[in-house]
Amino acid sequence: MRTPSPSWPSSNFSSCASCNPSSSGSPAGGRCALRLEIRSKRFAGREVIRGLSLAAAPGEFLALVGPSGCGKTTALTIAAGLDRDFDGTLDFGGPEPVLGCVFQTPRLLPWRTVRQNVALVLPKARRSDGTAERWLAAMGLEAVADEFPGRLSGGMARRVALARAFAVEPGLLLMDEPFVSLDEPTAQRMRALLTTMLERSPATVLFVTHNLREAIQLADRILVMAPGPTRVAAEVPLKTPRALRDDALVERVRAELLARPDPAFRLLA
Ligand SMILES: Nc1ncnc2c1ncn2[C@@H]1O[C@H](COP(=O)(O)OP(=O)(O)OP(=O)(O)O)[C@@H](O)[C@H]1O
Numbered sequence: 001m002r003t004p005s006p007s008w009p010s011s012n013f014s015s016c017a018s019c020n021p022s023s024s025g026s027p028a029g030g031r032c033a034l035r036l037e038i039r040s041k042r043f044a045g046r047e048v049i050r051g052l053s054l055a056a057a058p059g060e061f062l063a064l065v066g067p068s069g070c071g072k073t074t075a076l077t078i079a080a081g082l083d084r085d086f087d088g089t090l091d092f093g094g095p096e097p098v099l100g101c102v103f104q105t106p107r108l109l110p111w112r113t114v115r116q117n118v119a120l121v122l123p124k125a126r127r128s129d130g131t132a133e134r135w136l137a138a139m140g141l142e143a144v145a146d147e148f149p150g151r152l153s154g155g156m157a158r159r160v161a162l163a164r165a166f167a168v169e170p171g172l173l174l175m176d177e178p179f180v181s182l183d184e185p186t187a188q189r190m191r192a193l194l195t196t197m198l199e200r201s202p203a204t205v206l207f208v209t210h211n212l213r214e215a216i217q218l219a220d221r222i223l224v225m226a227p228g229p230t231r232v233a234a235e236v237p238l239k240t241p242r243a244l245r246d247d248a249l250v251e252r253v254r255a256e257l258l259a260r261p262d263p264a265f266r267l268l269a
Pocket of ligand 1: 066071073074075210
């Protein structure tokens with residue numbers, strides 16, 4: 001988390017508990033509402049988002065889907081409070097929540113052990129109270145707690161990143177393509193693990209993906225983004241309980257969505 005990139009300015013990292021050990025936020029486990037209104041977002045004068053509006057109820061799992069470059073990461077970055085340079089409003093319906101963040105790459109500190117990577121996001125008083133170990137155990141990572149990240153497989157490193165995000169007991173979990181570039185069986189195991197973790201530690205979730213199947217499998221509601229400049233073009237509520245969404249149902253819903261006349265859906269194919 002200490003490696004800044006152009007779209008994740010280091011100066012604003014204190015907003016994300018998973019990125020910053022000293023962040024406190026609201027009481028742990030306090031699921032929050034999320035209301036984000038981006039009237040306009042520009043990079044160097046170029047407007048990339050216009051009139052994007054989204055709202056999540058406490059505990060709701062929202063998936064943002066859309067074609068590459070349409071502004072999903074930008075919207076998530078704004079929701080995380082990491083980019084305040086936009087015209088609009090961000091509101092949690094109460095105090096700022098504890099944030100958990102999971103990115104496209106695990107972003108572990110290579111010079112710290114797995115255990116330390118998780119413990120470091122916790123308030124000082126909780127760094128040696130067994131919390132890190134409990135979350136590592138929940139992810140099946142006890143055996144590598146004292147290893148350095150360089151010794152882990154890609155899937156294990158992602159599990160550490162998930163453990164780190166859940167260890168803070170986030171009220172709001174922000175995930176940016178967290179399972180991209182994993183082989184499909186590993187990605188499926190990670191999605192199942194995410195579902196289990198959310199049952200254990202419920203949070204409001206904003207999940208960015210370009211993978212429509214993944215969104216159908218996980219989300220309570222899918223927001224389909226349309227480019228140029230980006231806005232939410234359509235919303236798809238998913239009523240079937242997550243546990244009952246097998247491959248056949250996911251494929252059926254996907255086919256139905258891709259057949260819709262709205263061009264925003266065709267861009268997802
Ligand atoms: N720091 C930046 N400076 C200038 N332009 C940027 C910056 N960050 C993003 N952009 C531009 O804003 C647009 C939206 O980018 P963003 O990364 O949010 O899209 P995305 O939908 O998440 O893409 P992908 O699915 O490929 O990750 C793109 O045109 C991108 O080039």
